[in-house]
Amino acid sequence: MATKIAYTTGLEKFNRTSKVVDIFFHLVFILLALLCVIPVIVVLSISFSSEASIRESGYHLIPVAWSGEAYAYIANQGTMILRALGVSVLVTVVGTVLGVLLTTSMGYVLSRPSYKLRGFLTWVVFIPMIFNGGLVSSYFINTNLLGLKDSVWALILPLAVSSFNVIICKTFFKSTIPDGLIESAEMDGASQLRIFFFIILPISLPVLATIGLFLCFAYWNDWFQSMLYIDNQNLYSLQALLNSLMSNVDALAKNAASMGVSYAVLVATMPKESARMAVAILIVLPVAFAYPFFQKYFISGLTIGAVKG
């Protein structure tokens, strides 16, 4: 497993590109890096612009008039936003735990060379990688047969397992867990379930972290499942809420109006444009702070996946 991401490209000091080329490369990458980051900073700065200045002169790279009204609005009376935040957190936590369990257990079973059904289950995991039922058929199975329409499980279950992750797990267990360890546990009379939960999982932190992170980001960023299966606004995740705000900035006010405040007053006073961008920032912030710390796990995960398993 490539946990080390040191940049030893073999081109050590005695064989470097010339200074001029190096400076040129730096310029290229500074430009590219800025292009990747600036759009998000723009959204941040809009969320801190005063509503009046946006109405007057539109969005700007740097706010014409600074204001925290969008965030104050969210904090004070955004029950809908808080509920959406709750749904997002719940789905991410439950989905990640469930997904990790389903993925690693299958990965472990497939990594046992003496298991009788190994060949069969390998096909079960492999076939969906090249063939699938398509959106229409999946949609009808999920709504018509499994009854997932307007259920929070519609946001969790369909994303829990991916064959790609199962294969990463299998490759990891196969290459890092010594057979002797499992054999000696078997000799001591431990059941396979015991071995998996009390011996394998505790020493497999790197792969748990990799799969867990993949799933975490996938659940937090998912909006498509909401779009397909969720009509009830109370089950909107942050992504679904932002989605509805993008097409209709008044969506927030509509919900708040049911709580006894005059709709007209609300629409007139709420910071609509900046609130929209503030919700986007609410989504991006945890991700933007988290991923640089977990980047190395992602990279090692991607590299394991690239090895044929």
Add this chain to the structure above:
Amino acid sequence: MISKAEQKEKRKRLRFRWHKQDTELTLLALPTTIWYILFCFLPMFGIIIAFKNFKISGGFFSNVFNSPWIGFKNFEFLFKSNDAWIIIRNTIGYNIIFIVLGIVLPVLFAIMIGLLHSRKASKVYQTMMFLPYFLSWVVVSAVGWAFLSFDKGIVNQMLVSMGGEPINWYMEPAYWPFFLILLNVWKGLGYGMVIYLATITSLDSTYYEAAVMDGASIWQQTRYITLPMLKLVIVMLFILAVGRIFYTDFGLFYQVTRDSNSLFNVSTTIDVMVFKQLKSATVGMASAAAFVQSVLGCATILIANWIVRKIDPESAMM
């Protein structure tokens, strides 16, 4: 004394005997297997909806059985509609551009970043360039709106301040192929770079040392060592990408364009069309299109893999 044949027979029987641990392992695999049956294999059989006049009335199975067979009617509808060819052209056209750019640019920049003298700087650039990969399409669509909205967008502010006329971007199909390609590159470049860079950094440095001894320049080293070593990864990602040539990133084509009708000709792909039809409950054409996607998608991935195996068995996926 037992004969050799008997011994062999006994060993064979032992090998096939079902042990207690097989039961335990089956138990462990059961939840995931059930998941696979419900969410992957049942939909595979549901694909026959494409050949039926699907009506929603009772439970799923009774719906499938009671809906009348109509043969290829759904497909006739699909391919006779005027939009079918625009949609197929968009899907395959964008994918070809994405596949080419998705290999050339990440490989180019991965090699360049690997040559930087400062590792610290290279790490900082990589982290920054990885950011777009972690944004959802809904957020990207908000970012796009901040730049392109007609009355408030930053691009129009700039145009006006430079004395130009504001443009209603979401109504102008001419610009969107360019925007869509740019956004796709923007979102995926950091990710692609990381994959190739991980391969480059894991290469044995003795190759390069030997090359330096022989007096190879850095460009020769790149050409004759780095690129050939990357081939395996490139080919694998290529096969995967070709296998998905009938699929597009729904978020890019639906969310970012804000489902604008004026952009239909340049932004509607098979996925977008299937989703829209499904939402408007016109199942016929949607199921036919989804069928084309899964069956041809499967065929292309197998063919791509077969061709690769003919040329270079080492690089093939299966």
